[in-house]
Amino acid sequence: MNETSKILITGISGKLGQLLAARLHRDSEIIGIDRRPFRRRPKDVDHNQIDIRRKKAEDIFRTQSIAAVFHMGIIHDPRKNSEEHHTMNLIGTQKILDYVERYRIPKLVFLSSANIYGARATNSQFLNEESPLMAATSFHQIRDLVSVDMLVNSFFWKHPEVETVILRPVHIIGDVSNAPSNYLRLPVVPTILGFDPMVQVIHEEDVVEALTLALRPGIRGVFNIVGPSPVPLSQIIAILGKPNLRLPLPVFRPTLERLWKLKLTSFPPPEIDFIRFTCMVDGGRANRVLEYKPLKSLRETLEIIQQDDIYHITR
């Protein structure tokens, strides 16, 4: 990247957006767009606290010469009003795609998720990038992520002049409020009796590493992004040194549904499938083409979620 190159990041106020900005701001000029304020913003980051659907967002594209766009502004909060989110995510993404096309931005990197393949009993152990996106069949709240991924995917095919990159990382573990991190942060981690699927997790900084690698000229396409070698869910809980409460499914599901209705949990009941069946991906393509390799071990990945815990790593 030369000194005049500018990089635009949507959803910059999220944890990953902040990490990415911190990683890139010394070499490139960073422009952020987010409805939320950007706390602890580096001084040289130009943050715009606006909705990406607003006209002002287009002005940024028109007036600045932007070398790359990171689109990470997808809201996935199954608790909030989903209709509002659906429009926001789809319309917002469509706008970004329009601007990228109209203002001839050479590079677009979209942060998706490996969860959109869906956790299913019949899954192959490792799904590749061509596997169908089945998550929405049993878990409707995830349909936003599936539709947005498909929107960007079709843009990739329609606009070969833009280097479009879609990254689908596995469960991101970090100092963030996402479902897997929140789940593992519980003082006693509930699992389903008789089920112990292999799971893949990834450290937030490894995700940032993959995002950065996607910036290299010539890189385009869809990439699954994996962390350290998979282990059973129970092993992860054991490494964290936490008690594992195993409940039979006929108790687990109704309890969770009740808690969800009472707004006592942020874990949507259909997401039970992710602790029951495997949803793992093959990261081979990212390894070969992107030359991405996870830098954090499983232990290092899990360490960050227990900093403010009363428990410590036991093994």
Added chain:
Amino acid sequence: MGRSGKLRRAIDELSRGQANLSARVRENWLALFGDQSSDDLAKLDRLPTQLNEYGFDPFGFQPEFAKLVVPLFALIYRHYFRVKVYGIENLPAGRCLLIANHSGQIPLDGMMIGCSILLDADPPRFIRSMIERWIPSLPFVSVFFARLGQVVGTPENCERLLRRGEAILVFPEGSRGISKEFRRRYQLESFGLGFMRLALATETPIVPIAVVGAEEQAPSMLNFEALAKLLNMPSFPVTPTFPLLGPLGLLPLPVRYHIHFGEPLQFEGDPNDEEDEIGRKVEVVRSTIQRMLHDGLSQRQGLFR
């Protein structure tokens, strides 16, 4: 701080107690099987499978877990079915597809083939077989199979395991083979073609296997198909002991198993060829196994000898 300290101590004690208990259960369990079993367990440490630092392969196979189960399987292998193995030196070192006849109403033939390549082959190998796609939705069973290295039967899984150099067992007759009636014993059903496409795609040698003996472990006089459909079972065999003696009647007769390993067959060609062409190659494997079955039957001195 005091309260969380107490809570933490309590939980620590609880988990230490659990660990002690499981270690003791494990010791006593293994002590049941005597001296032979420590030799068998040592074989599980010599497997070529690559494990991560936590002792799992990417498919969830955990040899440490297998150590708890193998002694029991070995007991059945040596003392119940008294398995005799022929031609085990034909087992190649790297990846291979083991293709066998399927029989006996209760699928114990897979377990016995697995025991033979672990306990009687040198170097020892661990069988990876392709299990039914509904098994991962069963509690306990799903974990049990996964930790024992058995994998959901998708072509992608099979190909991935072959590329990792594993030995994969396939019964191309499927459930048609296992539930056939006694009068059609040792007559192979038609073979599925999937294994041949995978063998061609990955240039994997095919080891034909004939299992002689399993057909007589539970001779089925009649397959009550209407009842099977009603009970949602793959078949409902009527044997001299089942359903007459109830669940006890499911216990197979202590016949002797003879497992014959043939010389590896190597095929070449386009894995995406049309059905007829693939079918011709599959027929070579099928007729080889059929011949091995005939030979094995004529060598056999008696059902239990």
